[in-house]
Amino acid sequence: MFVPNYEVKKQIIDLHMGEKVHYCYQCGRCTDICPVSELEPERYDPRTLVMQGLLGLSHMILQPDKQFNLWGCQTCDLCDEICPNDIVLTDIFTILKNQSMRMGLAPEAYISQAKMVMETGQAIPLQDAIARRRDKMGLPLIPKPNVKEIQKILKATGFDKKIGYEEPKEEKK
Amino acid sequence: MTDAEEFLLYEGCMIGQRLPYLEKSARLVFEKLELKPKDAAFGCCPDPIGIQCSDYTSWLSLGARNLTLAEAEGKDIVSLCNGCTQTLTVVNHELKHSESKRNKINRILKEVGREFKGSINVSHFLTYLLEEVGVEAIKAKITKPLTGLKVACHTGCHYMRPVEIMQSEEDHENPQNLRKVVAATGATIIDYEEEHLCCGYAIMNAEEDVSLRRLQKKLDSAINAGAEIFCVICPSCFSQMDFNQRSLKKKFEKDYDIPIFYLTELLALAMGYTYDEIELKMHSQKPKLIKERFEGGAA
Ligand code: SF4
Numbered sequence: 001m002f003v004p005n006y007e008v009k010k011q012i013i014d015l016h017m018g019e020k021v022h023y024c025y026q027c028g029r030c031t032d033i034c035p036v037s038e039l040e041p042e043r044y045d046p047r048t049l050v051m052q053g054l055l056g057l058s059h060m061i062l063q064p065d066k067q068f069n070l071w072g073c074q075t076c077d078l079c080d081e082i083c084p085n086d087i088v089l090t091d092i093f094t095i096l097k098n099q100s101m102r103m104g105l106a107p108e109a110y111i112s113q114a115k116m117v118m119e120t121g122q123a124i125p126l127q128d129a130i131a132r133r134r135d136k137m138g139l140p141l142i143p144k145p146n147v148k149e150i151q152k153i154l155k156a157t158g159f160d161k162k163i164g165y166e167e168p169k170e171e172k173k
Numbered sequence: 174m175t176d177a178e179e180f181l182l183y184e185g186c187m188i189g190q191r192l193p194y195l196e197k198s199a200r201l202v203f204e205k206l207e208l209k210p211k212d213a214a215f216g217c218c219p220d221p222i223g224i225q226c227s228d229y230t231s232w233l234s235l236g237a238r239n240l241t242l243a244e245a246e247g248k249d250i251v252s253l254c255n256g257c258t259q260t261l262t263v264v265n266h267e268l269k270h271s272e273s274k275r276n277k278i279n280r281i282l283k284e285v286g287r288e289f290k291g292s293i294n295v296s297h298f299l300t301y302l303l304e305e306v307g308v309e310a311i312k313a314k315i316t317k318p319l320t321g322l323k324v325a326c327h328t329g330c331h332y333m334r335p336v337e338i339m340q341s342e343e344d345h346e347n348p349q350n351l352r353k354v355v356a357a358t359g360a361t362i363i364d365y366e367e368e369h370l371c372c373g374y375a376i377m378n379a380e381e382d383v384s385l386r387r388l389q390k391k392l393d394s395a396i397n398a399g400a401e402i403f404c405v406i407c408p409s410c411f412s413q414m415d416f417n418q419r420s421l422k423k424k425f426e427k428d429y430d431i432p433i434f435y436l437t438e439l440l441a442l443a444m445g446y447t448y449d450e451i452e453l454k455m456h457s458q459k460p461k462l463i464k465e466r467f468e469g470g471a472a
């Protein structure tokens with residue numbers, strides 16, 4: 001017997017507890033409009049994800065060999081706009097993806113981008129070659145972000161642990 | 174309102190640190206329009222997909238940190254990137270409207286001596302052009318109209334959705350903002366069915382194959398409708414649509430060679446700059462037709 005994940009269930013229902021409770025009635029309009037489902041109907045289906053999420057059946061979603069069933073969502077927000085019941089699907093998927101990340105089940109490219117931000121404060125750090133090209137083009141120097149401060153914030157949120165980041169060992173000078 | 178033209182430029186790491194030639198064209202356009210942007214030491218926006226999906230609280234916190242940099246200067250942010258615009262706009266909105274989120278994030282920011290106040294606004298440069306500069310003022314600077322050039326506009330998901338928060342006065346199923354500015358260059362805008370749909374960039378990190386099939390649908394839809402070039406307003410859309418035509422060739426054994434332009438590149442051309450001055454040779458799909466048709470020579 002599977003036990004629902006009540007914590008995930010609570011987080012998702014909490015998202016839709018405004019003046020009135022919104023509950024998905026499985027009309028399927030989200031899946032109809034989804035450009036990813038259109039290409040991969042067997043592997044990606046937002047309607048099913050919402051149902052499983054709302055019931056707390058996160059074990060059905062968070063499976064190591066089935067990353068695409070969740071991460072196939074490209075957050076284009078089309079479904080959010082069309083849902084007749086004001087379900088914000090992408091917010092539900094954010095909760096589930098965050099959970100997936102903590103379990104180490106996210107696609108490799110997401111994990112490496114997160115580690116890059118942890119390490120350099122940016123998703124795409126400035127390479128020397130680009131710095132030279134900018135200079136040649138007459139573009140101004142890019143002000144350097146305060147990486148230490150960014151890292152301090154990310155430690156306060158526990159980002160390093162959530163993405164499985166290990167600090168590089170101090171190199172001997 | 175002497176200060177009205179000063180905003181903080183958020184070019185984003187993709188443009189600044191990977192596609193600097195797009196920034197070059199943007200800065201030339203700023204000059205022509207007498208806009209005076211200021212740079213700031215922003216960090217990662219961070220990515221509305223990658224980092225929000227990794228950890229929502231960290232995403233809010235880093236976004237809020239960037240907003241506090243602008244708040245300290247008392248200046249609004251104008252971004253050249255859909256992703257940065259969406260992150261900063263949504264974080265600003267969430268923290269302004271939810272006391273519990275604001276308190277939670279401010280407890281985190283306190284560790285680095287910052288506090289989110291919610292005192293500035295964020296917009297994409299396209300919105301800024303329409304709302305602060307105006308189409309007439311743009312037209313007044315056009316010296317080399319792109320007459321006859323058939324353009325497919327691709328606005329991109331993260332400029333217009335979620336509609337309620339992005340407030341771009343845009344019809345997300347029938348986007349008009351980009352069309353209005355492109356029309357000012359004298360180019361002809363074509364209609365195509367997939368205009369409001371995604372370029373596929375955002376699925377790349379999950380699976381390349383699906384991402385390329387999405388891209389192919391987008392390109393085919395516009396090419397079949399007679400487009401000669403695309404105009405985009407996001408560096409992520411730009412790189413997906415420009416660089417990955419090569420991958421499409423390999424994958425589907427079908428040739429693709431439609432040039433992709435970032436909006437300020439088209440504007441710079443129409444304002445008198447040349448192919449060489451804005452380094453269009455840096456594109457993967459070389460827009461030779463510009464030289465041939467508007468500069469009287471072969472590329
Ligand atoms: S469109 Fe809304 S109500 Fe309909 S199935 Fe999708 S989430 Fe549920």
Ligand code: SF4
Binds near residue numbers: 035037072074075077
């Ligand atoms: S946000 Fe995700 S689920 Fe919704 S339409 Fe876009 S890709 Fe599909």
